[in-house]
Amino acid sequence: MSAASRARKVDSRLEIVVLEKGRDISYGACGLPYYISGQVKNEDDLVTYTPEFFREKRNIEIRLEHEAVEIDPGRKQVHALHRGSQPVNIHYDKLVLATGGAPAFPEGMAPDNLSNVFTCNNLVDAIRLREFLEQSRPRNAVVVGASYIGLECAEALAARGLGVSIVERSRGLLGGIETELSACVLKRLSESGVSVHMDSTATGLTPGPSGRAVAVQFGVGDSLPADVILLATGIRPRTGLAEAAGICLGATGAIAVDDRMQTSVNSIYAAGDCAEAMHLVSGKPAYLPLGTTANKQGRVAGENAAGGNARFEGIVGTLATKVFGLEIARTGLSTEQAHKAGFAAETAVVESHSKAKYLGGGPLLAALIWDVASGRMLGFQMVGEEGVAKRIDAAAVALHARMRVEDLLHLDLSYAPPFATVWEPLLIAANEVRKKTRRR
Amino acid sequence: MSAASRARKVDSRLEIVVLEKGRDISYGACGLPYYISGQVKNEDDLVTYTPEFFREKRNIEIRLEHEAVEIDPGRKQVHALHRGSQPVNIHYDKLVLATGGAPAFPEGMAPDNLSNVFTCNNLVDAIRLREFLEQSRPRNAVVVGASYIGLECAEALAARGLGVSIVERSRGLLGGIETELSACVLKRLSESGVSVHMDSTATGLTPGPSGRAVAVQFGVGDSLPADVILLATGIRPRTGLAEAAGICLGATGAIAVDDRMQTSVNSIYAAGDCAEAMHLVSGKPAYLPLGTTANKQGRVAGENAAGGNARFEGIVGTLATKVFGLEIARTGLSTEQAHKAGFAAETAVVESHSKAKYLGGGPLLAALIWDVASGRMLGFQMVGEEGVAKRIDAAAVALHARMRVEDLLHLDLSYAPPFATVWEPLLIAANEVRKKTRRR
Numbered sequence: 001m002s003a004a005s006r007a008r009k010v011d012s013r014l015e016i017v018v019l020e021k022g023r024d025i026s027y028g029a030c031g032l033p034y035y036i037s038g039q040v041k042n043e044d045d046l047v048t049y050t051p052e053f054f055r056e057k058r059n060i061e062i063r064l065e066h067e068a069v070e071i072d073p074g075r076k077q078v079h080a081l082h083r084g085s086q087p088v089n090i091h092y093d094k095l096v097l098a099t100g101g102a103p104a105f106p107e108g109m110a111p112d113n114l115s116n117v118f119t120c121n122n123l124v125d126a127i128r129l130r131e132f133l134e135q136s137r138p139r140n141a142v143v144v145g146a147s148y149i150g151l152e153c154a155e156a157l158a159a160r161g162l163g164v165s166i167v168e169r170s171r172g173l174l175g176g177i178e179t180e181l182s183a184c185v186l187k188r189l190s191e192s193g194v195s196v197h198m199d200s201t202a203t204g205l206t207p208g209p210s211g212r213a214v215a216v217q218f219g220v221g222d223s224l225p226a227d228v229i230l231l232a233t234g235i236r237p238r239t240g241l242a243e244a245a246g247i248c249l250g251a252t253g254a255i256a257v258d259d260r261m262q263t264s265v266n267s268i269y270a271a272g273d274c275a276e277a278m279h280l281v282s283g284k285p286a287y288l289p290l291g292t293t294a295n296k297q298g299r300v301a302g303e304n305a306a307g308g309n310a311r312f313e314g315i316v317g318t319l320a321t322k323v324f325g326l327e328i329a330r331t332g333l334s335t336e337q338a339h340k341a342g343f344a345a346e347t348a349v350v351e352s353h354s355k356a357k358y359l360g361g362g363p364l365l366a367a368l369i370w371d372v373a374s375g376r377m378l379g380f381q382m383v384g385e386e387g388v389a390k391r392i393d394a395a396a397v398a399l400h401a402r403m404r405v406e407d408l409l410h411l412d413l414s415y416a417p418p419f420a421t422v423w424e425p426l427l428i429a430a431n432e433v434r435k436k437t438r439r440r
Numbered sequence: 441m442s443a444a445s446r447a448r449k450v451d452s453r454l455e456i457v458v459l460e461k462g463r464d465i466s467y468g469a470c471g472l473p474y475y476i477s478g479q480v481k482n483e484d485d486l487v488t489y490t491p492e493f494f495r496e497k498r499n500i501e502i503r504l505e506h507e508a509v510e511i512d513p514g515r516k517q518v519h520a521l522h523r524g525s526q527p528v529n530i531h532y533d534k535l536v537l538a539t540g541g542a543p544a545f546p547e548g549m550a551p552d553n554l555s556n557v558f559t560c561n562n563l564v565d566a567i568r569l570r571e572f573l574e575q576s577r578p579r580n581a582v583v584v585g586a587s588y589i590g591l592e593c594a595e596a597l598a599a600r601g602l603g604v605s606i607v608e609r610s611r612g613l614l615g616g617i618e619t620e621l622s623a624c625v626l627k628r629l630s631e632s633g634v635s636v637h638m639d640s641t642a643t644g645l646t647p648g649p650s651g652r653a654v655a656v657q658f659g660v661g662d663s664l665p666a667d668v669i670l671l672a673t674g675i676r677p678r679t680g681l682a683e684a685a686g687i688c689l690g691a692t693g694a695i696a697v698d699d700r701m702q703t704s705v706n707s708i709y710a711a712g713d714c715a716e717a718m719h720l721v722s723g724k725p726a727y728l729p730l731g732t733t734a735n736k737q738g739r740v741a742g743e744n745a746a747g748g749n750a751r752f753e754g755i756v757g758t759l760a761t762k763v764f765g766l767e768i769a770r771t772g773l774s775t776e777q778a779h780k781a782g783f784a785a786e787t788a789v790v791e792s793h794s795k796a797k798y799l800g801g802g803p804l805l806a807a808l809i810w811d812v813a814s815g816r817m818l819g820f821q822m823v824g825e826e827g828v829a830k831r832i833d834a835a836a837v838a839l840h841a842r843m844r845v846e847d848l849l850h851l852d853l854s855y856a857p858p859f860a861t862v863w864e865p866l867l868i869a870a871n872e873v874r875k876k877t878r879r880r
Contacts, residue, residue: 031798031857045798148856292855295862300850312850320854329854358471358485389859390827393834396852401841410740410752412836414760414769415732416588417471419829422735 001026001049002298003096003271003305004060010306016060017090019080021067024123025051030291032126033149036133037156043127063088071095071245073265094267094305097242097255098298101235101273101289106169108204109144109231114213117205117229120153129230133160138227141165142216144202146173148321148328150232151185154194155323157230165195165226167202167218174319176334178367180349181383185328192324197224205229235289237274250276252287259311261301269305271297278314281332281378281399282341288317316399317379320389327388331396332379335369344372348432352425354387356417362386368405368429375404375437380426387419395426405433441466441489442738443536443711443745444500450746456500457530459520461507464563465491470731472566473589476573477596483567503528511535511685513705534707534745537682537695538738541675541713541729546609548644549584549673554653557645557669560593569670573600578667581605582656584642586613588761588768590672591625594634595763597670605635605666607642607658614759616774618807620789621823625768632764637664645669675729677714690716692727699751701741709745711737718754721772721818721839722781728757756839757819760829767828771836772819775809784812788872792865794827796857802826808845808869815844815877820866827859835866845873 004016018025026049034040054060063080066088070079078095080088103119111117116138118129132138141157143150146168158164166189173182189196200218208214215223237254239247248264250256255263255270259278263270272294279286293315303310320329338345348368353361364384370377380395382388398408408430415422423431444456458465466489474480494500503520506528510519518535520528543559551557556578558569572578581597583590586608598604606629613622629636640658648654655663677694688704690696695703695710699718703710712734719726733755743750760769778785788808793801804824810817820835822828838848848870855862863871 028796028798028857028862030855030862031796034799034857040798290855291862292852296850314852316852318852318854320856320859322856322858327859331852331854356468356471358468358480359474387830389854389856390830391833393831393851393853393864394837396854397834397837397841397843400847400851401837401843403837403841407840410736411833411840412732412754412756412758412771413833414758414771414829414836415470415730416760416762416829417468417474418762419760419767422468422470422731424833 001054002295003098003269003302004054005058006299006302007306008058008060010303010308014306018054018060018062019066019068019078019090020062020064022122022124023064025049025054025062025064027123029122032120032123033152033156035126036120036130036153037159038130039159043123046123068241071241071268073245073268076267092267095269096301096305097263097268097270097274098272099238099241099274102238103231104234104236105231106202106233109202109233111205111231114205114207114211116212116227117231119231120149121235132228136227139163140226141228141230142167142224142226143230143232144216145169145232145234146196146198147232147234148174148319150230151323152321153230153232154189157228158192158194162228163193165197165224167197167200167216167224169199169201171199172334174321174328174330176337177328177330177383178335178347178349178381181328181365181367181381184365184383185323185326188324188326194324202233235273237287237289239274242270242274250285252276252285254287256285259313260304260309261297261312262304269301271301277312280314280316282337284341286315286317288315290319316396318392318396320392322389325385326383327386328383329389329392330379330381331392332377332399333369334379334381338369338371338378343378345369345378346372346436348429348436350425350429350432352423352428353421354384355419356421359417361421364388364425366425366429368426368433370405370433375406377403377405377408380429382425391425394424398426405430409434441494442735443538443709443742444494445498446739446742447746448498448500450743450748454746458494458500458502459506459508459518459530460502460504462562462564463504465489465494465502465504467563469562472560472563473592473596475566476560476570476593477599478570479599483563486563508681511681511708513685513708516707532707535709536741536745537703537708537710537714538712539678539681539714542678543671544674544676545671546642546673549642549671551645551671554645554647554651556652556667557671559671560589561675572668576667579603580666581668581670582607582664582666583670583672584656585609585672585674586636586638587672587674588614588759590670591763592761593670593672594629597668598632598634602668603633605637605664607637607640607656607664609639609641611639612774614761614768614770616777617768617770617823618775618787618789618821621768621805621807621821624805624823625763625766628764628766634764642673675713677727677729679714682710682714690725692716692725694727696725699753700744700749701737701752702744709741711741717752720754720756722777724781726755726757728755730759732758756836758832758836760832762829765825766823767826768823769829769832770819770821771832772817772839773809774819774821778809778811778818783818785809785818786812786876788869788876790865790869790872792863792868793861794824795859796861799857801861804828804865806865806869808866808873810845810873815846817843817845817848820869822865831865834864838866845870849874
């Protein structure tokens with residue numbers, strides 16, 4: 001919808017058609033955990049714009065329940081099926097693929113018609129889960145995956161009074177929070193009654209009576225009983241349509257695009273969770289499906305499809321979430337990711353406070369990841385009860401600007417007792433790196 | 441104390457002596473309004489480090505009640521008076537001037553022994569004011585000056601139940617908040633029962649019985665009755681000692697320093713509220729006395745005085761405060777300041793929300809100031825109930841990096857429903873500028 005809307009702004013006379021497989025468009029997918037918890041009462045509260053809005057205000061034709069099944073780049077046609085059976089052919093001059101992502105399931109973990117196994121990938125998923133919670137009143141939940149979706153859903157389930165366990169394959173949370181910061185989050189999860197099994201690969205779902213799963217198997221022979229199971233095991237790009245049309249995928253498995261969001265096939269653009277984005281720190285294409293990136297890519301694809309010339313330089317890997325009263329945010333590469341990307345990465349972990357202690361400032365824990373060889377900043381992460389998410393933005397901008405740690409030392413960041421201490425965590429961390437470097 | 445501490449870290453064998461005119465060192469001056477309101481109970485809560493700490497842990501000799509009265513750069517000596525009478529001569533190899541700032545009073549507005557006229561420049565001032573408030577129980581206060589100190593003190597006085605009026609010479613708050621944002625703050629002040637007289641120059645204090653002032657005169661013949669008067673009419677650098685020693689002042693009237701904090705006289709450094717700082721947006725030295733800058737300059741001065749080689753590039757004019765539940769923050773130049781600095785400045789004002797509407801996000805008002813000629817970002821300001829101060833930091837970093845508005849469009853800033861909307865105000869404002877530019 002971002003692409004369609006931007007295209008309309010560029011050219012008021014274009015014919016713009018959107019094919020949507022399902023019945024929902026333009027809703028706040030990041031709000032789904034709050035719908036599951038009940039904090040957001042009605043599904044309508046998540047809807048940003050209705051199909052009528054797009055039709056009437058933006059002259060964009062939306063065809064719901066139209067699944068695009070084939071692209072013919074030679075004839076410039078898309079073949080779609082309306083309600084699964086009625087064939088529709090549409091000609092295009094320019095095509096934007098925004099097919100999004102689908103839940104990825106590890107081997108043995110596909111939900112396969114088990115009625116109490118859920119994902120949180122779209123509004124339909126969330127409505128189904130909430131109905132199940134309200135009607136079946138399950139007591140124990142197992143969440144597979146400690147991604148931000150897994151953690152936010154774990155909190156939503158706990159808020160509904162369920163006993164919650166999390167099973168996570170890796171040793172880190174959110175795909176790469178540094179050990180010290182992860183420990184802080186794990187402590188909070190534990191204090192909140194959530195049982196967490198890290199470094200534990202879920203291997204299967206134990207089927208029970210009446211089409212339900214009764215447990216999640218993990219590790220070597222362990223299992224956790226469950227009345228309801230949520231799979232937050234990652235997102236894979238939906239690329240089938242693109243692949244069949246001969247569009248190249250990148251090394252990440254998502255659709256390869258240039259900075260104009262153009263694919264390898266002429267006149268076809270891709271944007272959002274189906275596409276890669278250039279990671280400006282590693283310098284390599286990455287697959288980090290997030291709403292912010294999807295919105296930006298959509299606008300750029302739409303602008304270019306309509307004859308404009310916009311560019312999307314890329315991402316720096318910014319991510320934020322809040323679980324059980326703790327804000328967690330990261331930007332750039334983790335130490336491990338930085339090593340994999342070939343940097344001589346080191347890490348400084350520092351403690352600070354969210355505001356003046358005499359006004360009740362709570363602790364903040366921060367990690368700065370930098371490249372010893374060049375002095376370049378590679379990443380920044382933070383955990384704390386308040387003021388974390390928006391603090392990470394200063395670090396994100398510094399990554400965009402390719403700042404060295406030395407450039408961070410004296411950044412003129414805001415200070416007043418109600419929301420900061422004189423030295424921001426980013427500056428404290430930079431000073432810590434300076435000290436480490438001097439000692440050599 | 442920052443300079444002394446950093447010097448100690450550079451060289452453990454140096455003899456380091458600090459001369460302090462008063463009896464307090466190293467306290468949180470920015471917390472004074474919260475001490476006045478009573479939110480901070482004891483003055484000790486504001487003390488960061490005691491003289492004993494510096495003596496014992498950092499081997500720094502602190503001579504309290506020693507006023508430096510003359511510098512002899514030829515002999516490398518400082519002449520001081522202990523308790524106003526006992527002369528002391530101290531030799532230095534390197535000298536750091538950290539004489540700070542003093543309240544600046546417009547003509548006719550000096551407090552001249554009037555017992556109910558106060559400033560909020562240091563701990564002694566604040567203690568005197570709080571004692572007066574607790575003992576004399578005044579009912580009406582007039583605050584002269586709508587700087588951040590003026591506004592914070594107005595809130596502190598209102599919190600103690602006083603009726604508060606503010607008289608401000610200019611048309612803007614905080615020395616240059618854009619009109620639309622100022623209006624938002626003025627509305628809040630008015631709703632909080634504070635009567636504000638903008639564009640009104642205070643011209644005199646009306647003396648009354650028993651050494652008190654009874655009113656503040658302003659404009660042409662207006663006056664406001666007052667039981668207590670707070671003068672927040674700005675800070676001037678304390679430069680007398682430096683000037684007498686032949687040290688050059690800059691165009692701002694503060695001590696001119698290079699990026700090593702060196703003054704025009706060899707072996708003498710200056711840092712903090714007595715010194716200028718390079719404004720990285722205007723490219724000219726500026727006088728913006730703030731604790732964050734003072735701390736950074738102090739460290740750099742101390743490092744260099746001890747034989748190191750540190751540099752302080754400069755400031756971008758970041759400032760934040762919170763009054764009556766409203767956060768106000770700015771960085772860079774205001775439109776007016778930008779015009780004065782020779783830029784073809786324009787302004788985009790946009791509205792957004794602090795977080796997802798379905799989680800109760802409140803309104804944010806933001807202004808982006810940019811140079812039409814170069815496309816360069818010049819400033820950013822924001823007002824709102826939450827999430828403002830730390831949001832301004834991303835803009836501050838962008839100013840350090842000399843970003844153009846075009847560079848802001850796709851910054852990878854954090855998003856999650858509990859603390860942001862998908863498009864950050866900074867990005868919305870950049871997009872607004874893009875649209876404005878296209879229309880031409």
